[in-house]
Amino acid sequence: xxxxxxxxxxxxMKLNSDKIEQLRQLKQEIMELEGYIPQKGQQTDxxxxxxxxxxxxxxxxxxxxxxxxxxxHNSSExxxxxxxxxxxxxxLMQKGGFCLWLGTCPQVFPPALKCFGLAPERVLFVNVPRExxxxxxxxxALSCEALVAVVGEMRELGxxxxxxxxxxxxxxxxxxxxxxHQPRSLHALACATRWKxxxxxxxxxxxxxxxxWPAWKVSLLKARxxxxxxxxxxxxxxxxxxxxxxxxxxxxxxxxxxx
Amino acid sequence: MPKRFLSLWxxxxxxxxxxxxxxxxxxxxxxxxxxxxxxxVVQASSREAYARGIRPGKAxxxxxxxxxxxxxxxxxxxxxxxLLHRLAGWCLQYTPLPAADPPSGLMLxxxxxxxxxxxxxxxxxxxxxxxxxxxxxxxxxxxxxxxAAWALARYGEQACIAGKGMQREALLPLPPAALRLEARxxxxxxxxxxxxxEQFIDLPAATLRRRFGEELLFRLGQALGEEEEAFQPVLPRxxxxxxxxxxxxxRTARGIEIALRKLLDRLCxxxxxxxxxxxxxVFKGLRVDGKTVEISIGTGRASHNPEHLFRxxxxxxxxxxxxxxxxxxxxxxxxxxxxxxPQEQLWHRSGDPAAVAELVDRIGTRLGSGHMQRYLxxxxxxxxxxxxxxxxxDEKPDTDWPDSVRPMHLLSVPEPISVMVPLPDYPPLxxxxxxxxxxxxxxxxxxxxxxxxxxxxxxxRDYYCVEDTEGGRYxxxxxxxxxxxxxxxxxHGYFS
Numbered sequence: 001x002x003x004x005x006x007x008x009x010x011x012x013m014k015l016n017s018d019k020i021e022q023l024r025q026l027k028q029e030i031m032e033l034e035g036y037i038p039q040k041g042q043q044t045d046x047x048x049x050x051x052x053x054x055x056x057x058x059x060x061x062x063x064x065x066x067x068x069x070x071x072x073h074n075s076s077e078x079x080x081x082x083x084x085x086x087x088x089x090x091x092l093m094q095k096g097g098f099c100l101w102l103g104t105c106p107q108v109f110p111p112a113l114k115c116f117g118l119a120p121e122r123v124l125f126v127n128v129p130r131e132x133x134x135x136x137x138x139x140x141a142l143s144c145e146a147l148v149a150v151v152g153e154m155r156e157l158g159x160x161x162x163x164x165x166x167x168x169x170x171x172x173x174x175x176x177x178x179x180x181h182q183p184r185s186l187h188a189l190a191c192a193t194r195w196k197x198x199x200x201x202x203x204x205x206x207x208x209x210x211x212x213w214p215a216w217k218v219s220l221l222k223a224r225x226x227x228x229x230x231x232x233x234x235x236x237x238x239x240x241x242x243x244x245x246x247x248x249x250x251x252x253x254x255x256x257x258x259x
Numbered sequence: 260m261p262k263r264f265l266s267l268w269x270x271x272x273x274x275x276x277x278x279x280x281x282x283x284x285x286x287x288x289x290x291x292x293x294x295x296x297x298x299x300v301v302q303a304s305s306r307e308a309y310a311r312g313i314r315p316g317k318a319x320x321x322x323x324x325x326x327x328x329x330x331x332x333x334x335x336x337x338x339x340x341x342l343l344h345r346l347a348g349w350c351l352q353y354t355p356l357p358a359a360d361p362p363s364g365l366m367l368x369x370x371x372x373x374x375x376x377x378x379x380x381x382x383x384x385x386x387x388x389x390x391x392x393x394x395x396x397x398x399x400x401x402x403x404x405x406x407a408a409w410a411l412a413r414y415g416e417q418a419c420i421a422g423k424g425m426q427r428e429a430l431l432p433l434p435p436a437a438l439r440l441e442a443r444x445x446x447x448x449x450x451x452x453x454x455x456x457e458q459f460i461d462l463p464a465a466t467l468r469r470r471f472g473e474e475l476l477f478r479l480g481q482a483l484g485e486e487e488e489a490f491q492p493v494l495p496r497x498x499x500x501x502x503x504x505x506x507x508x509x510r511t512a513r514g515i516e517i518a519l520r521k522l523l524d525r526l527c528x529x530x531x532x533x534x535x536x537x538x539x540x541v542f543k544g545l546r547v548d549g550k551t552v553e554i555s556i557g558t559g560r561a562s563h564n565p566e567h568l569f570r571x572x573x574x575x576x577x578x579x580x581x582x583x584x585x586x587x588x589x590x591x592x593x594x595x596x597x598x599x600x601p602q603e604q605l606w607h608r609s610g611d612p613a614a615v616a617e618l619v620d621r622i623g624t625r626l627g628s629g630h631m632q633r634y635l636x637x638x639x640x641x642x643x644x645x646x647x648x649x650x651x652x653d654e655k656p657d658t659d660w661p662d663s664v665r666p667m668h669l670l671s672v673p674e675p676i677s678v679m680v681p682l683p684d685y686p687p688l689x690x691x692x693x694x695x696x697x698x699x700x701x702x703x704x705x706x707x708x709x710x711x712x713x714x715x716x717x718x719x720r721d722y723y724c725v726e727d728t729e730g731g732r733y734x735x736x737x738x739x740x741x742x743x744x745x746x747x748x749x750x751h752g753y754f755s
Contacts, residue, residue, distance in 0.1 A: 075753050076731035079667040083755020086667075098615050098652075109669035109752065110634040110646050114660045116755070121649070121656050124615075126622060126631045137622055146614035199730035199755075201700060210703045211726050214755050 031058065031225065034066065034170065034192075048091050051233070051240040053218070058225040064092075065173035066192035067142075067165055071221075072181050080197040080216050082108055083116055085151055085177055087235055090117030092148050092175065100141045102126035103153030103179075104134060116235065135161055142168040142176050149175040155183060162189040194222040200232060203243065215243055260370060261423060265354075265383065266408035267365040267390070268398045273339055274305035277332070279394040289330035292319045302334040306396060339363060347493040353386055356492040364412070366405055368490060379420050387418065402426045405490065406482030410437030427483055431457035438478040444471050499537075499592030501525045508547050508584020512576055515544070515585070519572055522590035523565040530595070536561025539594035542572055544585035552579050556624055560616040560652060561596040567617045571624045599653070616652050636660045640711050641720075642669060642751070663706060664724060666734040666752030673749035676735065683741035686723040690735065692750050697733070701726040705737075718743070724754065 054060045070085070072078040089099050090113075101108060101123050110120035126141075128134045134154055141150045142165055157178060169176050178191065196219045202212030215234040222228060232243040269275065273291060278284045288308035292299045299319035308329060313322045322329055343359040350357035356368035373382035379401055390397045400411030400419040407426035411419045414437040421429035430437070433456050435448045447470065453459045459467065460479065467475055480486035501522045509515060519542060530536055541555040554575040562568060579585075622631050633649040635656045642665065678687035686702035704723035710716055718739035726732045732754035739746035 075668065076729075079732075079753040079755045082667045086755075100618075106671070107668055109642070109665055109667060111636065111642075111660050111665040112667045112669075112755075114662075115664060120646075120660060121633060121635055124619065124631060124633050126626070128626060129630060133626055136625065140618065140621055144614060144618040146612075146618070199732065201728065201730040202726060202732075204701070209701075211701045211724055211732070214732070215730065216755075 034063075047094050048088070049239055050088075050091075052231055052242050053220070053233075053240070056220050056223050056226045056229055063192040064175050065169055067162065067169055067176040067178055067190070069189050069191040069194045070177060070179045071183065071186065071194065071196045072179065074182075076199050077197060078107075078179075078181050080199045080214075081179055081195075083112075083214055083235070084195075084197050084216060084218065085179065086113045086116035086118045087240075088177075089123075089149055089151070090119075093118065093122060096122075097148040098122055098124055098146070099149045099151070100124045100126060100147055101151045101153075102128060102134070102137055102141065104128050104131060104155075107153055115237065117237075135164075138176075139165060139168050142174050143172050145172045145174065147174050149177065151177045151179060153179045153181060155181060157183075157189060159187060159189060162191060166190040191222075192224050193220060193226075195220055200243070203234070213237070261403060262368060262370045263373070263379075263401060263403060263423075264405050264408040265367040265369045265386070265399060265401045266360070266405070266412035267367070267386075268412040269363050269365075270396050270398065271303065271306050271309065272342060272363045272395070273303045273334075274308075275395045276342055278305065284330075285394075287330065288313070288326060288328075289332065290319070290322060291334040292331050293334040293336070299331070303339075344493060348495070350386075351493075351495050353382070355495075356490075358490060358492045360409070364409070366408070366490070368492065369401070380418070383418055383420065402429065404482055404484040405488045406439065406478065407484075409439060410482060413437060427460075430482055431455070431460065435459075438475070438482055440475060440478055444475055447471055448475075499526060499530070499595050501590045503588040505586055505588070508581075508586050509544075509588075510581045510584045515576055515579060515581070515588075516569075516573065518585075518588045519576070519590070520565070520569060522588060523568050523572075526590055526592065527563045527565040527568070530563040530592075530598075534598055535595050536563040536598040537568060537592050537594070538596050540568070540590065540592050543589040543591070544579060544581070545587040545589070546581065546585050547583040550582075552581075552585070554579055555593075556620075557594075557628060558616075558620045559623065560613075560620075561598045562617070562620070563598060564617075567620070570617075571620055574621070574624050612652060619652065640708050642708070643671070664754070666732075667755045669734075669752040670750065673736070673751045676748050676750050678735075678748045684721070686725055687735065687748070690725075690748065690750075697727045697731070699725045700728045708736075718746070722751070 048062050050062060054062070057063065070081045072081045093099060099122065102125070106125065106127050108125070110123065113120045113123065126137060128137055134152070138150065138152045141147060157180060162178070165176060165178070178189070198217045200215040200217050202215050204210060204212040213234050213236045215232065218231045218233050220228045233240045234243050274289065286307060287305070288311060289305050290301045290308050290313060291303040293302045294300070301313060301315050301317045301319060301322055303315055304313045308326070311326050313325060313329065319331055340359070340361055343361060343365065347357040347359045347365055350365060350367055354367045354369045354372045358366045360366040369382070373379040376382040376385050383399055383401060387397055387399050398412050398417060400408050400415055400421070402408040402411055402421040403423060403426050407421055407430060410433055411421060411429055414433045415429065419429070435453055435456060436445055437456065448459070464476055477486060481488045503518050503522055505518070509518060537558060538561055539555065539557045541553050543551055543553040545551055554572060556568070556571040556575070558571070619631055633652070634646040635649045635654065636658050637645055637647040638658050639645050645661065674692065676690045676692045678690040680687045684705065686704060687699055689696055689698045702723055702725040705721035707719050707721050709719045720736040720738055722734060722736045724732060724734055733750060734752040734754065735748060736751055737746050737748050
C-alpha cells in the first residue's frame with residue numbers, strides 16, 4: 001500500500017514538473033508575443049546600447065514591440081524626455097527608415113535632434129490640430145509596419161485607448177513612445193514601462209567654466225516583468241554614462257549640516 | 260468622301276510668339292540668332308526686320324550694318340517644332356485632325372467641319388482672325404489636296420479657297436517653288452525659264468522625268484491629288500477620366516464604395532499601362548436633383564495602387580450627400596505624374612518608402628495637408644528660419660545640419676525676460692520669466708547671430724546657454740549691445 005502511494009506521488013511530481021515546464025514555455029511565448037523578448041530565430045537587438053538600463057528588463061532586452069509611457073510635468077522635464085527619446089530613436093534608426101513624431105502643437109526643433117544621434121530629416125513631424133484626431137493618427141502610425149518608431153505627445157490617454165494602441169503595436173511590431181505632458185491623473189495604462197525624466201545639473205571638471213553634457217535623472221517607475229529603478233545618466237554624444245554624482249552627495253551632506 | 264485640307268503658314272512664327280510673350284517687343288525689329296560654323300547667323304527675323312531686308316540666313320554682323328539698333332536674341336533649337344505642336348493642339352477646337360507641318364506651318368484635315376461655321380470662307384476667316392488676334396501673322400488656304408493647300412497658303416492670294424476639284428486651275432499661276440521641290444530642281448527649272456507651273460504642267464511626263472527626275476512628277480501628282488500623301492495628325496491627350504452611369508440612383512455608402520472601386524480599378528489599369536500615378540484626383544457624383552457632389556484627394560507621391568487610393572477616398576465618403584440618389588459617377592485625375600519605380604534593394608533596409616508614403620497620404624487626407632512635415636536644413640542665420648519643410652519623402656538635405664547646439668524646444672515667439680547682468684557681454688546671474696525667478700548656475704556663450712543683411716538690418720542677437728541650480732537648461736539671447744541703445748533679453752528655448 002505504502003509502496004503504491006510512493007510511486008503515485010513520484011508520478012504526480014513528474015506531472016508537476018511537466019506542468020511547470022509547460023507554464024514556463026507558455027510564459028516565454030506570451031512574452032515573445034507581447035514584444036518583451038525577441039522572437040525565436042531573431043537575434044537580440046544590438047542597436048540599443050542603453051548601458052545600465054538593460055538590467056531592468058527581462059532578458060536584458062528593451063521591449064521593442066511595445067508601448068512605453070513617459071511622464072513630464074514642466075517644460076524642462078518635457079525637453080529632457082524629448083532628448084532621451086531622441087537618443088533611443090537615433091539608436092533604433094541606425095539602419096535607416098523613418099519615424100513619426102506627433103503632437104497637438106509643434107514641440108521639437110529639428111536641428112536639436114542631431115546632437116542626440118538622430119538624423120532630423122528622417123523624422124516625420126505631425127501636428128494634429130484637433131485633439132480627437134490624435135488617437136486615430138497615432139493608431140494609424142503604430143499600425144504601419146514600415147515605420148521604426150512612433151512618438152506621440154499628448155496630455156490625457158484612457159486605459160481602453162492605450163489597450164487599442166497596444167493591439168496595434170503587437171500586430172505591426174513598431175515601438176511606440178507615449179509622452180504625456182502635464183497629465184491630470186496618473187492612472188495605469190496598457191504600456192510595458194512608465195518613465196519619468198528630470199534634468200540634472202551637468203558636471204564639468206572642477207574650476208572650468210561653461211556647461212557640461214546633458215544629464216538626466218532617469219526613473220523607471222513601472223516595468224512589466226522587469227525591475228524598476230533610478231539612474232543618473234549623462235549623454236556624451238556617443239553613449240550613456242552613469243553619473244556617480246558628487247553633487248548629490250554634497251546635497252546630502254548639506255542637508256545633514258542644516259538638519 | 261472627298262477630303263478638304265486647310266494649310267496655315269506662319270510667316271514669322273517664333274518672333275511673333277516672342278512679341279506675344281514680351282509685349283514691349285511688338286512693332287520693333289529684332290532677330291533670333293544661332294551659331295553656324297562659328298559665326299552668328301540670323302535664324303528668324305521679326306516682321307519689321309524682314310521689311311528692312313534682314314532675312315534668315317544673313318550674318319548678324321551684316322544685319323547690324325543694315326540696322327545698327329537691331330536687338331538680337333539667342334535661338335533655341337527645337338523651339339519652333341514644340342510651338343507648332345502646341346498650336347496644332349489649340350486647333351483641335353476647329354477640327355479633330357490637325358497636324359504640325361514643320362518648319363512653320365500647320366495642316367488641318369477639315370473634311371466635314373466647315374459647315375458648322377457656315378461655310379468654308381467663314382471657317383477660314385474665323386480661324387485666321389482667332390490666330391491674328393493672338394498676335395500671329397498667318398496666311399491660310401483651303402484645297403482638296405495637301406500639296407495644293409500648302410502651295411496656295413504660301414504663294415496664292417490671302418485667304419484663298421480652291422473649290423472642289425479646282426486645284427489644277429489654282430496652281431497654274433504659281434511659281435514652281437510652290438510644289439515643295441528641292442533647290443537643285445528649282446534651279447534647273449529656273450534655268451530653262453519655267454517661272455510658273457502652267458508653263459510645264461502640260462509637258463509629257465517622260466520629258467519631265469528625264470530632265471528633272473521622279474521628284475517633280477511626284478510632287479505635281481501630290482498637289483493635283485493623283486498621288487497619296489501621308490498625314491499624321493497630332494493626337495489629343497485623353498484626359499484621365501472614367502465615368503460610371505447607374506441603372507438606379509445610388510443612395511447608400513456601400514453603393515458609392517462599389518462605384519468608386521470600379522472606377523479606380525479602370526483608371527489604375529490605364530495608369531499602370533502608362534507608368535503613371537495620381538497625385539490629385541476628384542470623385543464626383545451627379546445627383547438626381549441636378550446637383551453635383553464631389554470629394555477630392557491628394558497624394559504625396561504618385562500612386563496607382565487602387566487599394567491605397569480607395570482608402571484615401573473612403574475617409575471622405577461620409578461627407579458625400581446622395582440626397583435622392585446619385586445617377587452618374589465621375590472619377591477624374593487632376594494631376595498625374597510619372598511613378599517612381601521602386602529600386603531593386605541590394606541590402607535590407609527597414610521601412611518600405613511606399614508604405615510610409617501611403618501612411619503620409621492617409622494622415623494628410625484626414626488632417627488636411629500641411630500638418631505633416633519633414634524638415635530639411637536651410638542656410639539662414641536666425642534659428643527660427645534655419646529649417647524648411649521638405650517637398651517630398653525622397654528629398655535629401657542640400658546642406659548639412661548646423662553643428663552648434665540648438666534647444667530641443669524652440670519657442671515660436673521669443674518671450675521677454677528681465678535679467679540681472681554683472682557686466683556687458685556676461686551671461687545673466689538670474690532672470691525672471693513669467694514671474695518666476697531662475698538662478699543661473701552655469702552658462703555658455705555668447706554665440707552671436709547676426710541679422711541677414713541682405714534681407715534686413717538691425718542689432719545682432721547674442722545667445723547664451725544657461726543652466727539653473729536644478730539642472731533646467733535654457734537658451735537666452737540679448738537683442739542689441741550694451742552701450743548702443745537699450746538691449747532687451749529674451750528666452751528662446753529649452754534644452755534637454
